[in-house]
Amino acid sequence: MSSVAYLRSRVSRIPVVALAGAVLIAVAVSLLLIQIGPSAWALELGDSDNFMRLAEVRDWLGGQSWWDIRQHRVDPPHGLYTHWSRLADLPLAAAIVALRPFVPGIGERLALVVVPLLLLVPALLLQSAIATGLGGRLAGLAALGLGALATPMLVQFVPGRIDHHGLQIVLVLAAVAALVHWPGARGGAGAAVASAVSLTVGLETAPYLAVIAGYVALDWAWHGDDQNAASTVRGYGIALAVAVPALFAATVPIADWALAKGDAIGRGHVAVAVVGGVALAVLPQLWLGRDARLVAVAALGVVLAGLVLKLFPELILAPYAMVGPLLARLWMGHIVEMRSVFADAATSPMAALGRVWFVAVAAVAAVILARRGGRKLLVAFLAVTALGLGCWEMRALGLATAVAVPPAGAALAALWHRRAAGGSLMPFIIGLVVIGHLPLIVLSAGASAPAVNRGLPCNTPSALAPLAVLPRGVVLAPIDMGGSLLALTPHSVVATPIHRDVHGNMLAYTILRAPPSAEPPPGIDYIGYCPADGETRILAADAPRGLLAALIAGRVPPWLTPVGSGPFRTWRVTASR
Template sequence: MLSAAAPDLAGVRPARLSPNLLLWLLVAVSALTLVTPAEILATIDHLSVRDTDDAMRLAEVRDLVMGQGWFDNTQYRFVPPEGVPSHWSRLVDAPMAALLLLLTPLAGQALALGLTAAFWPLVLLALYAVVLHRGVRRDFGPQTAILAIAAALQTFGLTLQFAPGRVDHHNVQLFAMLGLALCVIRGGGRAGIVAGLVTALSLAVGLEALPFIAVGALFLMIDWVRRGRERLPAFLGFGACLAVAAPLLYALQTAPHLWPVAACDALSPPWLWLAVGGGLTALTCAATDRRLATPRARLAFAGMLGSLVVAGFVAFYPACLGGPFTGMPRLVKEKWLDTVNEMISLRSFVAQQRWEIFAFYPSLLVASVVATVRALRGAPEHRRYFAVAALFLWPGLAIGIGQFRGTYIPMGILPLVAAPVFARAIALAAPSAIPPARRLGAAALALSLISIVWTLPFHAAALLRPLEMEDRAGTALRCLTPEAVTPLADLPPGTVLALIRMGPAILLHTPHAIVAAPYHRAISGLVAGIEGLGGSEADLRRHVGARGITYLVACPGQPALDLGPEKAFATRLAEGEAPPAWLEPLDVPGTFLKVWRVR
């Protein structure tokens, strides 16, 4: 009876996983191993964040939730009593504040802030992956779209911006610029409108993406110049939507009495002039399109209007031609700005033997070259796709050679190029008559677009010289950790003078006020940090008296830059020199920092 009921399995093949399912499994493994549980728990439990800007952003969000006004973005514990007005966008604060308000009744404010810091960047990464998948799928199909997500998760410069605790605005801008690039690739009126919206959002959040916005706008304009009415909807939709959305977002996040005030470091009248002027240019071109019968006529007309917009900017806002750091004293530029990581050049990184840069520049260069070649010689139906990718990659690489922060946004564009290369390498790897050399070449090209591959020799070096590598990293970061700073909260509230990079961590983890922090709008605080900690006893005492400083905090092993030929007085104190009578040494349990109270 049993044998009669048994099914006939002859000829039945075992089930096979589809290639797409295998790729999704690869993506899942990459996502689950992207960060360790320890990193997430450290962010949740201790507010351990990666950067000074992340700490300052969390302090800003917490102040907003605790009742500080929407239009009042002054940090009053920074250079008290007047405080320092931030140029950061409330549009980035808002979703985190909403998440914090939602979680606080369930977990308490401290834990809710940690949960917000840990998971908000991961939410943004998920949104980025959805947009990336949809954009690549439209041009290359579902398998290549999955490979795009896999490539993104292996791009160190990209995942770094979405790591737990990375609540700064760069990830929002990166997300917006991916949206702009995909809209420019797609074309059409609807895509143009979305492009205008994400561009306005990017401008409201910060001005770092201006070169990429200019590239996208020029591409849409030249596309109309070449093809005429067929390509007008995208150009018109982008310009008109940007001209409307940028002023609305500006008004939404800026106090009315500040609307006419020009600022070179944030969205304000100078940049609204360009946004609205560009929109009016697109509208005027659309209105006269029928009369402009040739590409030459369209180019001359658009060029004339664009020149008027630029000329007005130069005439009315000449100070902004020098960038966002106008009026910065030479001392602050040399001793602070030129030492900030995101402002350092490739040459300086090499001179300092900071080989972590290999996770950025080589893969960007390969992606730029591949995109250019495919735009010029690839399949006709994909040339626009690669042309737009190349136009976003090359400016970022060029800017990044001079200032490291130029690499941030193109790292978000790199997966657009990597995914088709991966797909081709997989296709050539299948049994076929393709010569082995060609297969190996395709595989090597694919590997060269994975940024972490370029760092493998330096990881090997770190294994051979672990103490040296670990000591270098530890010295640079240990004084910014919650473990170092949080014990200071046990002291009665006062005003602290510490290393410039320590300022945001002190704001986040203690009730104290600070004098120095790495922000260009607080020049007086930066001068106090540089001269007070890097100069003589007289320099330190002068700034202590001028700023009403209560505590002096020094980081052993990470002294301030000496201003003169002699070792700075604060550094000598940190190394054990007896303090003068006007400084009282304090024993703060739980921290290795050196602390003195001003008598």
């Protein structure tokens, strides 16, 4: 047999659904690689969090301790103690270390391109696996197709998107898939471990993890006579009580264990996980009836709530409360992704509807599917949660869309099966249009505003090259430039787009908004701004007599000398300090 004939014979044995799924994944990855790959290769990473992650990984690979997650080049000499986790640094750092020996000099750039795409593959496969568990292989294939077109989710996996959001999507989907596909202790333990890793990476997924924990507990309370339900809650409880403190100990320095933290995993999260996990592991041993089980779960919820309110109130405080009213008004209040869909609807109703359409329709489909019981009920709870979170804050739409894909795929498969059983084709066609992403595309296109050219962006290597070659110093610039300045230049910065950098951000805003003084601010070597940034216009409009507005108008204090060239306007502080 020739090699070609042998290959054809092997391919012919691959199930059509699996082959179609592989093609869909390959197409999604290839399109993202072609469209976004060149920008990532050129270190044009767009979002400031990507630059911050790159700077953090470089520092770690450059010798900074695993336990030291401080950005020492931020707000010197204080530095910035970030709320980020080393676990989120692992994918990029591992790829860089693995690639360097084979492609010297370009390993980092190659890692920036491939790491997000490598995370996309398990995300799509997990969506397909969950949908398959809900509605069979056709549902899994439909979920692959929907996932490959789900723009709000895909933007978290484009080349250069090295922040932790893509990893969080994979972890939440892994927790759900474990419960859907693995009955008993194995599924419970798998869901708990994935939840523990997700909690350690960041707290954005906490509402989903709470829904998963609540479902596991209530499923046992209602079906506790079923051995699988008892085994699931037991496995979940044991794994949660072990994994959360283990990961906490592995990523948080001992000196910080007692700190009260509401924006990263802290003592309170560990206490709740251990108490709740141990209770869930012990309760199935008591052989309680259904009513007693329901009472026990409710009592556990009250105990955990009391534990939080009495000992760990930081868990329910607003994570951005430390920012303060000035930064909230001038900076965070203008971050588009942190706005609610309802606020966005006031100015662009069609675009707002387009953003949540898919998640809303998928939530309705999930609730309808949940009438059949089983793990479909869990997926319905999560889909409704996803809709609420996506409407509350637009940056949550990436994960919300990812969670919505499996029930949407299962709904399409159900409509097709109804047609195959002799029904009309029209319901399937209508469902394909309504559930598919066409409404999002149409509504978004109809609401798009004409582009406004406000100048060249400054967060690129070419834009910051003139500054990068100057002697190292401290740069004072608006907040949103902080990440790219750290990653693309050797300089230190005062302000960064991290909510914990309150001192540095307030210092930067105080200087930029105050009238130019006769003497330069101490500890600053360079002052700059980007004309194209919205933050620049906001600050100048808010303080028309301030230093930033003066620089824009050409009224330069005598202690500043222009340096470099390009879109990022830069001055060197020349007067003696």
